[in-house]
Amino acid sequence: MSNGIAALELSGSFSGIMAKKKTPPVGARPSESERVLVVEDEPDIAALIAYQLTREGYRVETANTGTEALGAVSREVPDLVVLDRMLPGLSGDEVLASLKGEAATRTIPVLVLTAKREQEDRIEGFELGADDYLTKPFSPRELVLRVRAILRRTKEPAAKSGGRVLRAGPVSLDVNSHQALLDGEELNLTPTEFRLLRSLLESKGRTQSRQQLLERAWSVDSHLSDRIQTRTVDMHVRRLRAKLGEVGEWIETIRGFGYRLRIPEDAT
Ligand code: CA
Numbered sequence: 001m002s003n004g005i006a007a008l009e010l011s012g013s014f015s016g017i018m019a020k021k022k023t024p025p026v027g028a029r030p031s032e033s034e035r036v037l038v039v040e041d042e043p044d045i046a047a048l049i050a051y052q053l054t055r056e057g058y059r060v061e062t063a064n065t066g067t068e069a070l071g072a073v074s075r076e077v078p079d080l081v082v083l084d085r086m087l088p089g090l091s092g093d094e095v096l097a098s099l100k101g102e103a104a105t106r107t108i109p110v111l112v113l114t115a116k117r118e119q120e121d122r123i124e125g126f127e128l129g130a131d132d133y134l135t136k137p138f139s140p141r142e143l144v145l146r147v148r149a150i151l152r153r154t155k156e157p158a159a160k161s162g163g164r165v166l167r168a169g170p171v172s173l174d175v176n177s178h179q180a181l182l183d184g185e186e187l188n189l190t191p192t193e194f195r196l197l198r199s200l201l202e203s204k205g206r207t208q209s210r211q212q213l214l215e216r217a218w219s220v221d222s223h224l225s226d227r228i229q230t231r232t233v234d235m236h237v238r239r240l241r242a243k244l245g246e247v248g249e250w251i252e253t254i255r256g257f258g259y260r261l262r263i264p265e266d267a268t
Helices: 002-019 043-055 066-075 092-101 119-128 140-160 191-202 210-218 227-250
Strands: 035-039 059-063 080-084 110-114 132-135 165-168 171-174 179-182 251-254 258-261
Touching (some): 035 043, 043 059, 059 066, 066 080, 110 140, 171 191, 179 227, 191 210, 210 227, 227 258
Parallel strands (some): 080 110, 110 132
Antiparallel strands (some): 251 258
């Protein structure tokens, strides 16, 4: 029922956009056609999303079921998947777990659509590896913005790898020489602290779970991480914060979940 309401509201925005041609562009168009797979069983919503993304220059394929989605991914790996959580048969969460469980598909960014608003569900999904969430009903413009933001984030580290220096305010990290500077002064970081800081910088404000940090900074498989290991993350974050002084406060604790680096706007 709630999905039906969502569809109606979406259709409203849809015809609104069709009628008014003055909708401002949401930003620069993608340079080449990036491929987006939309997994949604409700035809109205699937069509709306496909329309909106196509209009923005993306190549869009739609799948009505989870099984169909996995089939589409195995034929051609998309640049991003928009995945509805409520699907008949294989659920959205199962599709997500399947994508994240395979080396070939693990890095595909996933934007999850959910009708549930509970914070718990968000966290569950983040642990499965969703890159972002959108709660139904959503505006088509919001969807396009999220898709664009995720694709930009996932492309950035690769594009910047030539320079290999990550910066945030007074902090700079030379990935090749393993040198970390704070206000031009060498920071004495342990290799683990260095990788931890690198992971926080590379994620550009996105929250990372302790498990994700363990995988990235410690190269520990998430299946092996247990309570002790997640406490290890907390301990290293504490030490890293202390070494960073005031900048240490930029490392935000997301309670019961993980950490993110929030760079103040005036520091970039
Ligand atoms: Ca659905």
